Amino acid sequence: MTVHPVSASDAPPTRPHQQRPDSAAYDSAAYDSAWAQTEMPAAEPYGLEPYMTADGKVYVVLAVVLIIWLGLLLLLFRTDRKIDRLERRLDEDGSHGD
């Protein structure tokens, strides 16, 4: 996929509240434009926040990866337990059929 730079002349027109990402005034807070009107109380960080937001918030990435990894591991172990139960039944029924 090639990326073609959009020049100012042929860019689509923006709506009044939108900003173009390559303009000097743009910052990612523009994604928050919908919430800019609401007053968010900026409380002192408490609970998990001091730890999760440290080091450039990389621990948020770690948390996400851990959630996915542990969720999939859970699925793996549940499936294994089902297979074990079936194999046990096979062994029992097999011995009865002898």
Add this chain to the structure above:
Amino acid sequence: MATTASSPLVHRGLYRTVRVLVVVVLTGVLLAGFLGWIPQLAILEESARNLYFHVPMWFTLMAATVVSAYHSVRYLQTGRRIRDVRAREAARLALVFGILGIITGMVWARFTWYEGTGKWWNFDPKQSMAAVLLLIYGAYFVLRDGIDDPDKRGRIAAVYNLFAVVTMPFLLYILPRQMQSLHPGAEGSPTFSQTDLAPAMRWVFYPSVLGFIGLFWLLYTQRVRLARIRDTLREKPEL
């Protein structure tokens, strides 16, 4: 039973190849995801790396729901029980990946956009609609549990599944696209345009999507094989 215990549900060579590829690709994604360069953004900072993990959960859900719907169609056409099994297991994994996607989305937003507010749920349009979609697929399993006769259960569940899959693109993509939302691609602009996703991140993002879809396929195949063995045992008490 339409299939015998000996006929393979999946080609073993294919399964093993995909397994190796998925392990290699996802390990690479993990490494590149943590070590690679990402553009520096305010508020998100390093958590932008979650793009490689949170978003593929949803692409995987979309793939899983389509696979499930395909098998529902085939079940309605042929009536073979294995198709119903495939539809059910694909829907189950769609639900699993969807739940992982919702939880990871909540955690991501909680410490970035909603830092200092204590909010875990944002009623963001895409988030709320994704939750509705998960409820729809949860109801699929409630529906299945309520019907005893396997043929009737398969048919009714298949019809419901087709309605469910039709809602998926509307809830996840078309409706949130039109509304004010935290997610990229809102307010009428297409998702992942060149300004939404840095080219450097695409190199890790696309393999991650493919890797997680491959992982879904592996887990789905495992569970279908498991279900087939269990059904065979049930129908042959002398085994």
